[in-house]
Amino acid sequence: MTQSPKNTDVQALFDKIAPEYDKMNNIISxxxxxxxxxxxxxxMTFPVGAQIIDLxxxxxxxxxxxxEKSDATAHVTGLDFSEEMLAVGQKKVDVSDYSDKxxxxxxxxxxxxxDDSTFDIVTIGFGLRNLPDPARGLQEMFRVLKPGGQLVILETSQPDNPIVKPLWQLYFGKIMPMFGKVFAKGKYKEYKYLDETTENFMDYMTLGKILLKIGFxxxxxxxxNLGAAAVHYATK
Incomplete structure (x- = not known):
């Protein structure tokens, strides 16, 4: 199983990049x-009164x-291990129309x-590759989903087109870390880490097979974008 790069305190890394995270997301993508x-x-299908968790x-x-997409009786839980990222997110929630949900x-x-079988929908966007043990995280997602519940994973991926792949590697390997240095107050090392997790993460077919093995x-x-990202939909 692919691990996060050794000797990287991922929680501390995301705490550090939190102030520029939204700006950098827009620039990079x-x-x-x-x-x-x-x-x-x-x-996606949104049941009435859906219990949703975004990991x-x-x-x-x-x-x-x-x-915004779900009905007025639904509730969304957003979970993250970075206190600083959540602090930025809470400010956005507080001024939104959805602070009560x-x-x-x-x-x-x-x-x-x-508890087991708590949520109708589990989502995770661009976060699975940062888990030290993605399979363990997927097993937890399976556990907390209700029978018939939906798992949705949006994640970076690797293009397999022989023309596109070298350009993808150049962008994530060289250009994206430089964006971190220029636009994120010199955070080259942090954005180099994000490149490493993208490049080393399992391919989309492998992830699909793991989901089936777990029981989805x-x-x-x-x-x-020609394979630069992939979404996996699965049902418990």
Missing amino acids: FGTHKLWRQKVMSK ATGTADWALALA ITLVQGDAMSLSF TKVKISRF
Whole structure:
């Protein structure tokens, strides 16, 4: 199983980059991460009064989008292990129209403090690759989902096109870390780490097979930007 790079305190890293995180997301993805989430949610089913949890919620962008998409009786829990990321997210929630239906909590996605079969929907966006043990995190997601509940994973991926792949490697390996140095107050090392997790993370087919092995069914995969990102839909 792919591990996070050794000797990296991931929690401290995200605490450090929290102030510039939203700005850097827009720069690095050229704003496409928002479009990806909208496309993903257009294919999701939102039950009335759905209990939803967004893992690795970061600054709560997806939690806010889920709150907007679901009905007035639904509730969204956003969980992240970075206190500083959650602090940025809480400010956004407080000034939104959905402050009464979003709760942000600090926690570990590999050891969730929720009962079995609690949630109708579990989402995780660009966070699975940062877990030291992604399979353990996926098992926890399976545990807290209700029978018939939906898991949605949006994650970076590796293009397999022989023309696109070298350009992808150049961008994530060289250009993206330099963006961190230029636009994020010299945080080259932190954005180099994010490149490493992207480059070393399992491919989309491997992730699909792990989901099936854990017990998920109806696993469906879609890819974006010539394979630079992938979404996995699965049902418990």
